[in-house]
Structures are given as structure tokens and as C-alpha cells.
Amino acid sequence: MKPRYPIFRLKTKSKIIQKYIIDLIQSGHYVEVETIPSTRDLAKKFRCSRLTVLNSMRELVREGWLESNERKRYRVSKDVPLLFVDSSQKQILGNHTLKLSSFKPRSPEPEQVRCGFEFNAGNPDLRLFPMEDFRRAVGAGLKKTFAANLTYGEPNGIKAFREQYQEHLLKSRGIAKRELLITNGSQEAVFLLTRMLCQPGDTVVMEELGYPPIRDIFQSMGVKIKYVTLDSEGLSVLEIAEYVKKHRIKAVYLTPLHQYPTTVALSFQRRQILSSLALKNHFAIIEDDFDYDFHYTKIPPPSISTQCANSFYVCSMSKSLFPGLRLGAIATHPNFSDELSFLKRTLNRQTNSLAQIAVASWMRNDTFLVHLRRMRRIYQERYYFLIEALQRWKDSLNIEFNTPNGGLCVWVDTRRDADEISRELLKRNIKISAESEFRFHGHRSTHLRFGFSSLNLSELKEVLPRVENAIRKAKY
Numbered sequence: 001m002k003p004r005y006p007i008f009r010l011k012t013k014s015k016i017i018q019k020y021i022i023d024l025i026q027s028g029h030y031v032e033v034e035t036i037p038s039t040r041d042l043a044k045k046f047r048c049s050r051l052t053v054l055n056s057m058r059e060l061v062r063e064g065w066l067e068s069n070e071r072k073r074y075r076v077s078k079d080v081p082l083l084f085v086d087s088s089q090k091q092i093l094g095n096h097t098l099k100l101s102s103f104k105p106r107s108p109e110p111e112q113v114r115c116g117f118e119f120n121a122g123n124p125d126l127r128l129f130p131m132e133d134f135r136r137a138v139g140a141g142l143k144k145t146f147a148a149n150l151t152y153g154e155p156n157g158i159k160a161f162r163e164q165y166q167e168h169l170l171k172s173r174g175i176a177k178r179e180l181l182i183t184n185g186s187q188e189a190v191f192l193l194t195r196m197l198c199q200p201g202d203t204v205v206m207e208e209l210g211y212p213p214i215r216d217i218f219q220s221m222g223v224k225i226k227y228v229t230l231d232s233e234g235l236s237v238l239e240i241a242e243y244v245k246k247h248r249i250k251a252v253y254l255t256p257l258h259q260y261p262t263t264v265a266l267s268f269q270r271r272q273i274l275s276s277l278a279l280k281n282h283f284a285i286i287e288d289d290f291d292y293d294f295h296y297t298k299i300p301p302p303s304i305s306t307q308c309a310n311s312f313y314v315c316s317m318s319k320s321l322f323p324g325l326r327l328g329a330i331a332t333h334p335n336f337s338d339e340l341s342f343l344k345r346t347l348n349r350q351t352n353s354l355a356q357i358a359v360a361s362w363m364r365n366d367t368f369l370v371h372l373r374r375m376r377r378i379y380q381e382r383y384y385f386l387i388e389a390l391q392r393w394k395d396s397l398n399i400e401f402n403t404p405n406g407g408l409c410v411w412v413d414t415r416r417d418a419d420e421i422s423r424e425l426l427k428r429n430i431k432i433s434a435e436s437e438f439r440f441h442g443h444r445s446t447h448l449r450f451g452f453s454s455l456n457l458s459e460l461k462e463v464l465p466r467v468e469n470a471i472r473k474a475k476y
């Protein structure tokens with residue numbers, strides 16, 4: 001009989017004895033000795049009758065921990081797995097003989113330094129997440145859900161959620177006539193697209209400076225990367241035009257709305273040139289529209305995917321709701337929908353149904369839009385507060401910065417050693433990312449990325465003078 005490893009409530013002497021013996025077995029005490037102390041000794045130790053001990057032993061035999069022989073001596077059952085028995089970490093693992101096909105260089109694991117003040121990558125201020133509204137909507141969604149939603153479902157996502165998300169994307173970004181595949185965030189979306197579009201040895205273009213986790217996807221699949229430079233109008237499409245004259249590329253991955261990390265928006269003209277280059281040269285555009293919900297000054301420029309059939313629109317709820325939700329999507333030309341569904345099914349069958357049911361239910365409710373509008377207003381206040389401070393520093397510190405129409409970060413050229421500033425601030429419990437974190441090739445790093453979304457006005461008021469001070473003291 002296999003052991004059932006029950007959880008004991010220490011109510012009776014018999015249970016105490018059972019727990020004592022199981023603990024000894026699990027600590028490896030009896031692996032070699034095997035024989036358990038006699039019932040007489042146990043009765044003495046626990047100051048109880050032998051009958052109580054015998055009852056405990058019978059129970060342990062019934063559960064598969066012990067077995068008894070003809071002479072009624074109890075020993076550890078042969079069915080207790082060695083691994084389980086040896087939970088005392090006495091095992092020696094030994095050296096393995098495997099060789100992995102891992103790739104280098106790879107981006108370092110993002111540091112989880114928890115600082116007093118964090119200018120982070122543009123993560124939402126989760127302190128303001130309306131947990132009560134969300135909980136209510138989740139509860140309502142789950143109450144109404146059918147058993148059919150709880151089994152394996154369509155790889156491209158639950159219909160109710162796809163419909164809600166599609167409507168949201170139509171209203172906010174004009175995305176229409178495309179099919180939606182729900183993914184575990186945009187990271188998985190780009191992974192699936194790369195799988196579909198590229199073979200090892202193929203080339204894709206990405207921005208430098210850029211988003212390291214996406215570079216890791218390309219490298220992990222043996223895809224070569226052509227890095228293309230940026231200027232005040234965004235990605236240099238001329239450089240791409242020159243490159244494709246001689247080389248074949250499979251895709252261009254870019255963040256055209258608020259470029260990551262520089263925040264610059266790709267100009268209207270360049271969007272058009274890139275679209276026609278893609279159609280003419282048969283490459284795909286992977287448009288990562290990661291923070292489209294937050295724009296402050298103007299209506300954001302239209303997405304490339306509204307103009308170009310070769311473009312895949314990738315979006316995520318990590319900024320508008322929360323990153324742990326792991327919900328994102330690809331809006332694709334219908335012709336690629338089957339292939340993407342197949343790849344999604346191969347990778348992980350489908351995205352978590354409960355998360356989709358919950359958010360679909362919330363999106364049906366007004367409080368979802370109320371949350372987005374509220375967060376946009378709050379981030380806008382923080383944005384203007386930061387811009388005003390930077391304006392004041394502009395001449396006194398001789399810095400430069402752009403004023404993006406939206407997003408959750410401002411990119412500042414300190415004209416000094418940004419790594420030194422970042423290191424100095426870290427010593428004072430302030431986290432701010434320097435340019436070198438987003439560069440794939442060595443270069444002098446002078447920029448800092450002010451991700452302002454997670455700092456409220458009084459925190460900004462407190463921390464900005466310290467940052468100003470650190471910039472002032474840094475070397476040119």
C-alpha cells in the first residue's frame with residue numbers, strides 16, 4: 001500500500017506518537033536502522049499504555065508508513081519513497097553530464113532591489129489599484145461562469161474576453177478587422193510571432209536602445225539581430241531601407257508609440273515608409289504598443305497595424321491593470337490566426353481562463369473605464385510635476401529631455417556619466433535606470449530614464465532634489 005501522508009491534528013496521544021514516528025522517518029533516521037523502537041519503549045517514552053502505542057502503530061501500517069513482520073516488530077515500509085524519507089537534504093546530487101544550448105549574452109535578471117524611491121520601468125502604481133471594484137467584478141464573473149469555461153478551451157482565448165478586449169482596442173487604438181489571440185502578456189506574444197516567422201539564422205531588426213527581454217527571445221531562438229539606430233523621429237527607417245537592399249530580414253520589432261526606453265514617437269512619415277518597406281520586402285512588423293492607455297497632451301498617432309497588413313499588433317494589460325495578471329494579445333491579420341493558435345496550443349494550450357473571465361467581467365462594468373481614466377489623470381499630474389522640475393534644472397544643470405505625449409517615463413540626457421549617477425543614487429535608496437541598461441553595445445551612457453508612475457507627488461517632491469544634487473555632483 002502506498003503511504004497517504006495525512007496531515008495530523010495533534011489531538012490525542014496516539015496522534016502525537018504517529019507524528020513522532022513520521023518525523024523520524026522523514027528525517028531519515030530509520031532509513032538504515034529500519035526497525036522502529038519497541039512498543040514497550042514507546043509506551044514508556046510517551047507515558048501511555050501499550051494499547052495506545054499499538055493503536056498508533058496499526059494506524060501507521062494502515063497508512064503505509066510501517067509494516068510488521070511475524071515477530072510483530074515494526075519496520076519502515078519499503079513503499080516509503082527514499083526521496084521522501086531523505087528530506088534532511090542528505091542526498092548527494094552528483095555532477096550531471098548535460099550540455100545546454102543556452103545563448104550568450106543574455107540580459108541580466110532584472111534586479112529586484114526594493115528602494116525607498118523607485119523610478120521604475122514604467123510599472124503601474126499598484127497602491128492605487130481599485131482592489132474592491134476588481135474583486136466585485138471578479139466575483140460577479142465567476143458567479144455567472146459556465147463549467148464549459150473551466151475545461152480546456154480555445155487556444156486563442158475565451159470568447160467573452162476577446163470580444164471585450166477587441167472593443168477596447170477598437171475604441172482606444174482603432175484596431176479593427178483583425179483577430180485576437182490572447183497571450184500571457186506581450187512577452188509570450190512576441191515569442192509566438194518569432195516562432196511563426198523565423199528559423200534559426202534568420203535576421204530581425206530591433207531598436208538600439210531597446211527592450212532587453214525581447215532581445216532574449218530572438219537570441220534564445222538563434223535568430224540574428226540587426227540593431228537600428230534612433231533619432232528624434234524614432235527608428236531610422238532609412239537604415240532599414242538600405243539594409244534590406246542587400247539582406248533579407250524576417251521582421252522589425254519596434255515600440256513606435258513611446259519608444260522603449262527613449263519615449264520618442266515614430267513620426268507619421270516613417271510609419272508609412274516602414275509599412276511600404278514591409279510589404280515590398282515581405283517582412284513583418286511587430287508593433288509593441290505596451291502603454292497606449294496613457295497619453296496626456298495629444299491624441300496618440302494611429303497604430304501602424306491600422307495601415308499595414310504585414311503588421312502584428314501586440315498589446316498588454318501589464319501597464320493599465322497589473323503585470324502579474326499576465327494578459328496580453330496579438331491582433332493579427334485573419335490569415336495568420338490558425339497558425340498562431342496552433343503555436344499557442346503547442347506552447348501552453350491556452351491562457352489562464354480565470355484571469356480572462358475576471359477581466360471580461362470587469363470590462364463589462366463602468367468601473368473599468370473609471371479606473372483607466374483615473375490613472376491617466378494621476379499619471380498626467382505626476383508627468384507635469386516632473387516636467388516642471390526638469391524645466392527648472394534645464395539651464396542650471398545643463399540637461400536635455402524630451403516631452404513625450406504620453407507614457408510613464410521621461411528620458412533625460414544628463415550629459416554626465418549616468419551610470420555613476422545611478423550608482424550614487426542607489427546608495428541613497430533611490431533606484432533610477434541608466435542608459436547602459438538598454439544598450440546592447442558598449443557606449444558612453446549619459447541618459448537616465450525617469451519612470452515616474454510609481455511615485456506620488458509628495459514622494460516626487462521629496463526625491464527630486466536628491467536626484468538633482470546627484471546629477472550636479474556627477475562627472476561630465
Ligand SMILES: Cc1ncc(COP(=O)(O)O)c(C=O)c1O
Pocket residue numbers: 121184185186187188211255260288290315316317318323327328
Ligand atoms: C517595451 C515593453 N513591452 C511590453 C511590456 C509588457 O510586457 P508583458 O506584457 O509581458 O508584461 C513592457 C513592460 O515593461 C515593455 O516595457
